[in-house]
Amino acid sequence: MKRQDLSRIRTNNSDHLNDWNLFISNGSKNAFSRIYNDYFDILYNLGIKFSTDSQIIENSIQNLFSYLLKKRERLTPVTNLRSYLIKSFRNQLFKDLKKQKKLVLPDQITDSQFDYYSSTEQVIIENEEIAEMQNALKKCLNKLNSKQQELIYLRFDCEMSYKEIASILDITVEACYKSIYRLIKIIKKDIEKADTRSRNFFLWFIHRLESSL
């Protein structure tokens, strides 16, 4: 998947807000389907931070949209559809996971479990050394627990503002910024600690950048 795929759905996308209003006021199935299709990936990829069971995540998405359809008349216009859907989806997912008692511990998450659905459009790794750094980063990200992975996901994949993230997690903007700051610190340290080859690569990489300027 290309980098922009998740972040392209911006906070104030007027098409989406328009679709939302069409849906809540007229029950437009087409508008509803568009919202579903546009937000599915965002929600699904958030879900896999908390469960390795695709079925559970799919069920939670189904539950969320069934709920929206059922309670349509009670829904109100929103200013930030993305935050609204993510927040509602989180609540639904946690409820469903609790019901199934399948809240997955972070250490149970491994790469191999996602092989089946893995995107074919993975970034082509042109350079072995870049792969090295990616590896170190990936290892580090995999060590993070679900909530930490969620933070990284919302900030760097969805490119959300701290305010948006704070409202989704029901924390203050300061707490949100601090948490992400701490995570980045861990990640940076990990990368710097990575094996000599990587470190050499960084020196080489920076050197190459300098010489290319």
Next chain:
Amino acid sequence: MNIKQYQSYNTEEFILDDYFMKLAKEETVNGTTLNEFKSLLPEKKSEIELAAEIVKQIQSEKVTLPKERKDIILHRVFKREKIQLRNNLIKYAAAAILAIGIISTSILLTNQRSNLQKFASLNKVKSENAELVLANGERVEIESKQSKIEYTPDGTSVSLNDTSKLEQEKVSSEESFNQVIVPFGKRSSILLSDGTVVNLNSGSRLVYPPVFDKKIREVFLEGEAYFEVSKDKTKPFIVRTDEFKVKVLGTKFAVQAFKKQREYNTLLVEGSVSLSSGSNLFSKEQVLKPNQKATLTNSTKDFKITEVEDVQNQIAWIHGYLIFNNEDLESLTKKVSRYYNIDIAVFTTGKTGLFSGKLDLKDDPERVIEGLSTIFKVKYENQNGTIVFKD
């Protein structure tokens, strides 16, 4: 962007900055490139380079479900399907409760179930073709899409499509029954021995005695049928379904009893009918007026009454048509899907427009699907047995 604020930034702060994140990911923001930004802060060069690389690489692994899978989930949302719990414990517990439920209700109801109902539940027939089953158990296949079955008043002789005649011995309506099974995509009209005409819609089954020699005339229906009951004030006519019964003296009405979809409707065209649901102990009664439709609610077993404007359109299938009045693709496919028993999903993004007109039910489902795709200018494909309409 105020360049001064960045002069004291460390790597982490660059990574966390909104503007910097955008710059690192997109290389250019409002005409400023990452390289230009870097040249404005020469003393922060190494921090910026590391920060930019981390921002670019930090994304978590993305997983994308196949489009078909997403479509199926959306389809379920629209069909309001309940999610099946995969927790085995819950499943077994539910099965146990269900078993207890069945045993206790069958004890309660044994005495109240008529011979007709017992026969109906014990003698289920599955068939590709329409079939007429006679009292002695003989099964007669009917190949035509639209069949006509007519009984003589004494119930011993049956004519099939005006061409062949079948004979059966006279039996009491307490003992044995006949039944007609119509598979999906076919219909049948039955003239019963008392002169009542029953139009049996596709995917339906009617069980009845060859002759009505009891105090009441009683038939059993699964699926959908339209009744024109011949007047006989001394013998009320009762249509039983697995969930409710309709009692009439002489009138025209339609009954839908779709067990699988849990849809139970009665539509009155002429005269009056009285409905009751549940066991005799807790039965709820409801009288219908013409142009009213009664829908049995799932939870409380009450009847919900609605006024119906286009009664004739709703029963147009008895003449071999489905009539549509300014209906969209979704609404059309729902009816077509039921008649031919095919799963149809609609995934179109724009408005598909409205359609008025009639659909000939003699056509094969393939032709109907093709027709819909032409009228609404949408494509369709067969996905594992489900017809999917899309842009």
